[in-house]
Amino acid sequence: MELFGLSIWIVRAFSLNFQIFERNNHANVLFCDPLWHRSTLHNFIFSDWTTAYISPATSRFLVSGSADNTMRLWDIQTGKCLYRWEFPTAVKRVTFSEDDDQVVCVTEQRMGHQGAIRVFDINRDGDGTDQSKEPLSFFNPTGSKAVVCAFAHIPSLILTGHESGKVALFDAKTGEEVLCNERAHLDVVTDLQMSTDRTYFITSSKDKTARIYDTRTLMVIKTFQTETPLNSAALAPNKPYILLGGGQDAMSVTTTSLRQGKFETRFWHKIFEEEVGRVKGHFGPVNTIAVSPKGDCYASGGEDGFVRVHHFDESYFRAKPYGDLEIEE
């Protein structure tokens, strides 16, 4: 199984819609290597997945969150569940820290329970089944509930996106709000993805815009105005592009035609804020997009129940549509 030694990345796209479509409890994690055009599928038997994340440094663990109020740690190689945390409400989002030491998760605000953010230490010794049940830290952000989270440029800070459109930085230990940008977006923040060095991040929102923020100041660096509600935004490594996905709301999909649903994945230039291309394929809204860490392919998951993996053409790497420009990552 040398396969797993290669760069592995998860399509975070394996989310609710997939199951609804498939009607089974198998979440298939797609391991995809560009050299290996055939993709290997591995089954993780588990119900109501909402979110998952692979440990970025070692690619050894998979952490998943689910609507059955649990967060689980899996061994990627065997597909075995290593540990199971239980919470009072559903898990909305989980993310590993850069060095695989920690996991942060956001839980839903429901049934009298406040939305909470928990940080766990991950014990990588042994087979990984020996994890602490208690979180390293636990806090309830006040105000609008958090929907997405990530570790900021330093692991002691946690970045959150909120339902009101707010983006904030919290101290991971004390739970104190260090900094916030109340008017980051005008509607729900739907996605938040970090740059490789975590000094900036991209957010997407139902307000039809995606924005790049400076992690330390939460100031807007770039704005990408589209004509459709956005569900996901991703940064393409090594290339000055961003990928945006979205489309009509799920509830209005059945009443709108394909051509005006705007279900394409859009490519925008990160710096010039111009659209440079679109990739068609989905016939429902795009729920999530992830680019491989090497930046040679990307995957998108749609409400239509399909996960599409696209490998970039040779021309994508060669083309310089804006001439010879040295752009820092």
Place this chain on the structure above:
Amino acid sequence: MAPNSVNGVTHEEDVDGEIDYSDIEAKYKVQYDEGLDNILVVDGVPIIDKSKLDKLLARISKEFARKGAPVKTEDMFVPWNDSTGKSNGCVPSVLNMLLLRSLACTIDRYIFVEFKNAEDAAYAMATMHGHPFDAKHTLFVNRFTDVEKFANLDENWTEPEAEPYKPKEHLRAWLGDALGRDQYAMYRGEDVEVHWHGKPSQCEVAHKRTGWTDLYVSWSPVGTYLATLHRPGVRLWGGPSWESQQRFAHPLVKLIDFSPNENYLVTWSHDPIVVPEGMPQGPQYFSPEDEGNNIAVWDIKTGNLLRTFPSALPEGEDGAKRQMQWPALKWSADDQFVGRVTPGQQISVYELPSMRLNDKKSIKIDGVVDFEWCPHGDKDKEDAEKAIAAEVANQPARVSVINFPSRAILRQKNLFNVTECKLYWQNQGDFLCVKVDRHTKTKKSIFCNLEIFRVREKDFPIEVVELKDAVTDFSWEPKGERFAIISSNDPNLGNPGPGVTIKTDVSFYQLVRAKGDFKLLRTLPGRTSNTIRWSPRGRHVVLATVGSSSKSELEFWDLDFNLDEMRREGPNQSKEEWGVSIQHLGTADHYALTDAEWDPSGRYLATSASAWRHTLENGYAIWDFRGQELEKQILDRFKQLLWRPRPQTLLTKEQQRQIRRNLKEYSKQFEEEDAAEESNVSAELVALRKRLVDEWNAWRLRCKEEVAEELKKGGKKVEIIPEQPKEEDKEEIEVWIDEVIEQVEEEVVDEAPILLLQLADHAFGGYMTDLTTTSSI
């Protein structure tokens, strides 16, 4: 009646470009009851003794009641002059003014009368003022509050200061644009924007205002004014700084129509005109005679109201009210006359600016349905006769061409089995086409005849083009001798349903000069187009499928594609090849378009999808005449796009010909400009991009340094990551999967057994199957 505003609302909206309604609002301000408005002073009552008081009051009460303003005797108050023992005969000084005003007749006495409310009092005042009480006495009725008001009037007359003359801006300044661009108005959400449209680099917003209009915007016929509609009325704007030029107080106005030369404006409101008490009076406002009418005619230059009309709702055959026709008043081409049809009875033509009925009588035509004025052609003399084409729906139906003002019938034609008629004048007034929808004897199917009157020829020869299908759209080529029709025999015609796209045929006809009749040029079968849009300069035409949810095609055609060739070869050649010069230039698609409009130069076409009709991909697109997309904007809540019309050119025929002849010279200059600009633009763009990249790179660098610093401070392990080895160690992995598909062992008698092994190799990307045979003895 004091003008202090009790409602306490102050309107200071005239800040930064907001429309100043304050004057209009002051005009319509509700007058609050100050408590004394219901008290009247009745003058001219005979002087009497106390003993006769009851009798007098009873008499007054009776007089009031007779006029419909009942008042009880208890509500009358009679002041007494104690010195005489009679009711007060001496006139208080405050009343002096009133007396003078009311003919200064011998005032004997006054009493106060209290009414239930101000309205009753106002009514009583209106009816009882100047009422002859008896032979000697006349009653003069005034408001109690007025007495005070007039008494306090300053008696010294001061001459009003002459307003200094302010030169007005040139209303046609936009025509002097150095770049020769056209303008268009765009209405989106609450914003109205006027754009310049030229080459891509020359497009810019000329003016923008939020909340400029409440309903929609409209250009006047030659583009001088932009009209906006508001609750209180219509406003016109113009000039380079878009100042208010005129306003017309027609509350709740819904429709407007300009006269062709922009001298007059017609407005319509669904709600009949009411003139509330306290409305300002004057030539610019409605007066009580206008109450109940819906249509108003205004003079644009002075803002004066000329006349009002009730809206005529034609009654359908089954008695149901049909939709009102708009424009309800039809203008002659020179603004001299305006006509109005009373369906079934007459056409009334009014002279301007007096708005009096021409010749003091209407043109009586039994069963008249509709009429159209003949448009003015370039060739016409100033005082050319004006022809009216009228349509009559009796059995048989009749179409007449009537000279005006002589009212002589120039030509008439009777038509049979007619369902509906429509009149189409060619825009120069050379031809009149009557589109006659006829039914077969069984009245089951409808077909169409086109009766074409050649108005410029003697006796108006009529030619009939008979068609088997129903014609849904007809359009003359502007200034041309061609027309296009859209016909259809689709069974779904007339039953529009969701998802139903009607199949249509488009045909072009042209006048054969030699014979003098119209001949089919070409038919394009199996289309879905339902709209014809000729370029305002002729030659080019766009066929569009408008209002369909599934089809939205635009076809661009050129009807004189070989024109240059034909000119070279001489006119004799061209006659032989009939219809060859029609050329399809391009096809485009604008999803769910609702409107298509050529710009006044005929170079660009704007298509729009308005939020008034649907909410799918609202926005607009601008195409060149070949169907190349130049600009496309998808805008939420986009409502309207209107090109600003241009007045007629000031150049003479000869000058125009000169320009056409030297076109190559001019185009050279423009081409140079284009080339220079292109390089300019790209240079600018490159500079901008460079700046953006530099800014980004600087920020990234700063970021990296500062984060490294921060981490160091935090005491974390700092690895100043050496520029990540991007060239990741390339790992070559070759994976061979051997799948044994079948293993067969065979015993061959005379030879050694052969082992046959089939191996399938699965290599990257595909299946490369090798068959390897191994034989062993």
